[in-house]
Structures are given as C-alpha cells and as structure tokens.
Amino acid sequence: MTESRGLVLIVEDERHIADVQRLYLAREGFGVHVETDGIAGLAAARRMHPVAIVLDIGLPGLDGIAFCRALRDVGDWTPVLLVTARGEEADRILGLELGADDYLTKPFSPRELVARVKTVLRRAAGPPGQTESVGRLSVDPISRTVRCDGEPVELTATEFNLLAFLLQHVGQVFTREQLLARVWGYPGYRDTRMVDVFVSQLRAKLGEASPIRTVRGVGYSATASSR
CATH class of the missing domain: 3.40.50.2300 (Response regulator)
Structure with a gap:
C-alpha cells in the first residue's frame, strides 16, 4: 500500500x-x-x-x-x-x-x-542549512523562522525559500530565470514576473532591513548588510 x-x-x-x-x-x-x-x-x-x-x-x-x-x-x-x-x-x-x-x-x-x-x-x-544572519535579520532554515531585530516576520513558504536562497549566496547575482529554476524548481519557465512579485512582498515585509538588491538589467542579489 x-x-x-x-x-x-x-x-x-x-x-x-x-x-x-x-x-x-x-x-x-x-x-x-x-x-x-x-x-x-x-x-x-x-x-x-x-x-x-x-x-x-x-x-x-x-x-x-x-x-x-x-x-x-x-x-x-x-x-x-x-x-x-x-x-x-x-x-x-x-x-x-x-x-x-x-x-x-x-x-x-x-x-x-x-x-x-x-x-x-x-x-x-525547505532544504536543510545553517542559520543565516545578515544585518538586522536572522533566518533559521530548521524552524523556518525569520526575525528582524529579534521580532518574528511571517513569510509564506516561497517567500522564505527565496530569502534563504539569496542569503546563502550573498553577493551573487541571479537572473529571474535562474531564481525560478533554483527556488521554484521551474527551469525554462517563462513567467518571470512571479519573481518580481515575491521580491516586492519580501521588501514590504522586511522594510529597510531587506538585504535584497535589484541589479538593473540582470536580476537580484543579497548584500551582506542591510540598513
């Protein structure tokens, strides 16, 4: 059975x-x-x-x-x-x-x-991994929790995975297509606007603590520090 x-x-x-x-x-x-x-x-x-x-x-x-x-x-x-x-x-x-x-x-x-x-x-x-701390953020992949200045931030599963992935590759720039393949598991998927929506949501929830930066004409990356 x-x-x-x-x-x-x-x-x-x-x-x-x-x-x-x-x-x-x-x-x-x-x-x-x-x-x-x-x-x-x-x-x-x-x-x-x-x-x-x-x-x-x-x-x-x-x-x-x-x-x-x-x-x-x-x-x-x-x-x-x-x-x-x-x-x-x-x-x-x-x-x-x-x-x-x-x-x-x-x-x-x-x-x-x-x-x-x-x-x-x-x-x-989610994949196993080590706790990532960047600026005011702490991301724990085991408990799947995010804290900003010690306070919990409610994220969807996809928002969490996108943030955790970028923080695991600080400084590396990813195109939208690469993020769809690596985070969503959709290689060759054409609707890249979905990535922009989730980045926008993360920025709204994290505010000035967001480490995600837009690389114009390419895609997104995470910086090692946030404001």
Missing part, C-alpha cells in the same frame, strides 16, 4: 475539473477532499488542516482572493496553488501578493498540477 502524502483540499466549482484533479492526485498517494464553493472550502481548510490547497479564483460564495486573504489573516500558511482563467492576470498577481505560493492557468495538464503540488510541498519543507 502506498503511504499517504497527506490531504490536499481542492476548491473548484467545475465538478468535471475537480474530478480529474482528484483522480490524478489520488494516484500519486494524496488524500483528496473537494469543495465546490469558497465558504465551504474555507471551513474545510480550517477543519481538516490539509498539506496543500488547490484553489480556483472564480468561486461562488467566497472567491479565491477573499479565501486566500482569510487564511493568511489568521496566520494560516498552508501552501496555496491558485487556479485561474487566462484573463485573470490581475487577480493572479493579487493572489500572490496575498500569500498564494504558485498558480496554474486553465487549461492545464493534470500531470502538471500534480507536479506543481509536489514542488510547492518540497518548498514548504
């Missing part, structure tokens, strides 16, 4: 899409629970504590944006994979800014969905 990888909550109002997602995730050993509206989905997330949530944006009752905001507002950092329609770029970016970890645009392969869920979970687990 295959050991369960944990419960994935699917919140999707198109039943045929949800059924395909359920089938492919179950084949990979995940437990799966499906809800078809946002209010019931949010209640299920709070009740069941899934390892990941596959969340459609266009939901009845409570849309995916409000769903994600409600999770993060109470400190629930369960990895969220947004599912969006092609014309929902503004909503997709807003979802990332609210704390979603990744997104897929319809139509997509169910195999890609499974791969993305696995990747999000690997990022949430």
Whole structure:
C-alpha cells in the first residue's frame, strides 16, 4: 500500500475539473477532499488542516482572493496553488501578493498540477542549512523562522525559500530565470514576473532591513548588510 502524502483540499466549482484533479492526485498517494464553493472550502481548510490547497479564483460564495486573504489573516500558511482563467492576470498577481505560493492557468495538464503540488510541498519543507544572519535579520532554515531585530516576520513558504536562497549566496547575482529554476524548481519557465512579485512582498515585509538588491538589467542579489 502506498503511504499517504497527506490531504490536499481542492476548491473548484467545475465538478468535471475537480474530478480529474482528484483522480490524478489520488494516484500519486494524496488524500483528496473537494469543495465546490469558497465558504465551504474555507471551513474545510480550517477543519481538516490539509498539506496543500488547490484553489480556483472564480468561486461562488467566497472567491479565491477573499479565501486566500482569510487564511493568511489568521496566520494560516498552508501552501496555496491558485487556479485561474487566462484573463485573470490581475487577480493572479493579487493572489500572490496575498500569500498564494504558485498558480496554474486553465487549461492545464493534470500531470502538471500534480507536479506543481509536489514542488510547492518540497518548498514548504525547505532544504536543510545553517542559520543565516545578515544585518538586522536572522533566518533559521530548521524552524523556518525569520526575525528582524529579534521580532518574528511571517513569510509564506516561497517567500522564505527565496530569502534563504539569496542569503546563502550573498553577493551573487541571479537572473529571474535562474531564481525560478533554483527556488521554484521551474527551469525554462517563462513567467518571470512571479519573481518580481515575491521580491516586492519580501521588501514590504522586511522594510529597510531587506538585504535584497535589484541589479538593473540582470536580476537580484543579497548584500551582506542591510540598513
């Protein structure tokens, strides 16, 4: 018998899409629970504590944006994979800014969905490493905590991994494509704007303590000191 990888909550109002997602995730050993509206989905997330949530944006009752905001507002950092329609770029970016970890645009392969869920979970687990201290920041990869001037800073799994990766390579400049490959695990992925969104989020949360610097025309790096 295959050991369960944990419960994935699917919140999707198109039943045929949800059924395909359920089938492919179950084949990979995940437990799966499906809800078809946002209010019931949010209640299920709070009740069941899934390892990941596959969340459609266009939901009845409570849309995916409000769903994600409600999770993060109470400190629930369960990895969220947004599912969006092609014309929902503004909503997709807003979802990332609210704390979603990744997104897929319809139509997509169910195999890609499974791969993305696995990747999000690997990022949430994070690689082992030593505590990094830069300026006013301390980043502990074991407890996956970040402190600024001794005070905790709440980060999503992806935000944490991006910051930790850059601090492990202080002074080295990475293009957006390189960061997508090394942090997200998506070599050759074309939508590099996602990197900019997460850098912007980190800077907003860390304020003047942020060690991330933009290298114009190239990408991003971390400096050895922050203000």
